[in-house]
Amino acid sequence: QQQYQMSRFLASFYKGNFAINDAGLTAYHRAPGTYVLDLMGLGSTEALNADTGNPDVVDDLVRRHSVGLAALYPDWFPIPQSWRELAELHLPGIARATAEATVAIYVTPEGDEKAIRRDLQEFQKTLPPGVRLTFQPSDR
DSSP states (O other): OHHHHHHHHHHHTOOSOEEESOOHHHHHTOOTTOOEEETTSSSOHHHHTSOTTSHHHHHHHHHHTTOOEEEEOTTTSOOOTTOEEEEEEEOOGGGOOSSOSEEEEEEOTTSOHHHHHHHHHHHHTTOOTTOEEEEOOOOO
16 A cells, blocks of 8 residues: 555656655656655665765755655654655555555655645545545644
8 A cells, every 4th residue: 555655646646756765666656757766775876875874965865856755764764854744644554565654755945845735635635544644734
């Protein structure tokens, strides 16, 4: 469910460049012309050779590739202070075969927070039973 739901969001709702830690289906089904920054490095040699344990390095990679959204397991990478968490995708234990039950979705300085929130709200309407998207409050 996690790979499938994130791939649906990144192909059909959010049409920009994105960073992810578990590329797989999300990279395969992305919107045409978008760039995928695979922070684990399997799909991005640049990330493989970078110190992705350093939030400044991660932030620099994101800015260099005009990545507006990051969908990550929050405990796997240090999150740059310039990013803002918008929402979390939660999957029921039985429906997931992934390392974590929650994917945090962030807007980066390259992204448009209002547009991404709208995309997430539209996506939320299409989620199957048991899969939840919870939003962080907006300051804007």
